[in-house]
Amino acid sequence: MIDLPDTASPLYEKVKDYILTNIGTGRWGKDRKLPSENELVASLGVSRMTVHRALRELTAAGFLIRLQGVGTFIAPPRPQSTLIEINNIAAEIVERGNRHRSEVLVLETIMPTKELVLSFEFAKRVPIYHSVVVNFENDLPVQLEERFVNPSLIPDYDKQDFTRTATYDYLMQKTPVTEVEHIISAIPADKETARHLGIDVGSCCLLLHRRTWTGAVVATISKLTYAGSRYSLGSRYSPSGTN
Amino acid sequence: MIDLPDTASPLYEKVKDYILTNIGTGRWGKDRKLPSENELVASLGVSRMTVHRALRELTAAGFLIRLQGVGTFIAPPRPQSTLIEINNIAAEIVERGNRHRSEVLVLETIMPTKELVLSFEFAKRVPIYHSVVVNFENDLPVQLEERFVNPSLIPDYDKQDFTRTATYDYLMQKTPVTEVEHIISAIPADKETARHLGIDVGSCCLLLHRRTWTGAVVATISKLTYAGSRYSLGSRYSPSGTN
DNA sequence: CACGGTGAAAAGTATATACATGTATGTATA
DNA sequence: TATACATACATGTATATACTTTTCACCGTG
Secondary structure (H helix, E strand, O other): OOOOOOOOOOHHHHHHHHHHHHHHOOOOOOOOEOOOHHHHHHHHOOOHHHHHHHHHHHHHOOOEEEEOOOEEEEOOOOOOOEEEEEOOHHHHHHHOOOOEEEEEEEEEEEOOOHHHHHHHOOOOOOOEEEEEEEEEEOOEEEEEEEEEEOOOOOOOHHHOOOOOOOHHHHHHHHOOOOEEEEEEEEEEOOHHHHHHHOOOOOOEEEEEEEEEEEOOEEEEEEEEEEEOOOOOEEEEEOOOOOO | OOOOOOOOOOHHHHHHHHHHHHHHOOOOOOOOEOOOHHHHHHHHOOOHHHHHHHHHHHHHOOOEEEEOOOEEEEOOOOOOOEEEEEOOHHHHHHHOOOOEEEEEEEEEEEOOOHHHHHHHOOOOOOOEEEEEEEEEEOOEEEEEEEEEEOOOOOOOHHHOOOOOOOHHHHHHHHOOOOEEEEEEEEEEOOHHHHHHHOOOOOOEEEEEEEEEEEOOEEEEEEEEEEEOOOOOEEEEEOOOOOO
């Protein structure tokens, strides 16, 4: 029977520490397989639920991998995935020390097209909010922002003054985002877009398509068009939080 | 008694969804206080441990704040930064079930231009590796990849066969990346690019500029050009790992 | 040898129960 | 009036138990 330290911290934390220490010192490093829950129960003298909680939290934190029916293993060092951060354009502009202004072209309630109903994953056709806003950086239009908003999650969207609060800020304030989908592509500007952004028809634009979820419900669908010559999405990122 | 959806997901997940939805729709938004565990037990007809697990996980994910003896509250909205994951193009193509092939156009050692010396943050001018590769998805060229590589970190870059190993894979294997910088923009294809990607001069392309660091040293500089009509960067992301 | 069944072992989920600990509030007493 | 105590209620932790789901190894049969 192994003794856990006699500190004030809760038992499952002690178990977590015990496991992390054993991983760190390589005691289980051989085939990278940990003792089973029941073995830990026997060797540590705590209940299975407590061991389970410790293992579950370490798994959520990325230290372990668990396979039902097989066992618990030390996770391989994190596979590299490089990330890009997409920020609130209003905040970005202000952060660069420039002036942000927006112009509301459309703010209305519409019946969604069949496509939109599908994108929203609606069971039936219900009215949604629709807004089109142009964002300016120092009086130069840089982004055309079209949004479709689920009224069941954000009820008063159509009554806001988006020349004062950015649409993004309002949405973030109103509903928690649990999931985000992004698609970035490059497209030539159509007549409408060109007019609003003050660029030539056919010139290159960045198109950022975004869907956000709150729980299982699609909250917003956005089409953000950036004048390619005036804007780029940038980020600097430390994969493993080394800072 | 409230009915939870009759899906396959475990009960605590349904409870989490139920709570997130109620937060999203603002049903509890008034004083931002949630029903107590015991109230949820009564209204949902599940055990307290199950409710507790749901609440604990949502708290860990940053949606809730809990105070012992007081109650559970909706957390203030986080400063949201949405992330896009940029993957290895070869792996992405294979994952879609398509065939990946690459053609090496250039693989050489060069003296860097003054601009590159600055980008690499070199103190003096030293030779670097330079490669240009076209990546094909089912024999359709989708990405033109130009890389400049720091030889002090990746010594044998110029001796590799990049029709077999993707440049990305080789680099990731050779040196740990501690930091990544990305800039995405939309540009018209120049003559050279158009020729390699088999598209018209002036048609829209996604340009992804990337620098990677190993410690304080710039390891690679890449210029990835995607045919705008054939490729888009996509991602789906859960801000706080709620899944 | 190939195939399928069967059971053991592992993690996953759900519940009932108990007690611990922290907070707010109301009440009795000095 | 002010302090101390009792109490109710909130979340936090720990256990015992039971059942489910998945995987794997073993074994017998064709």
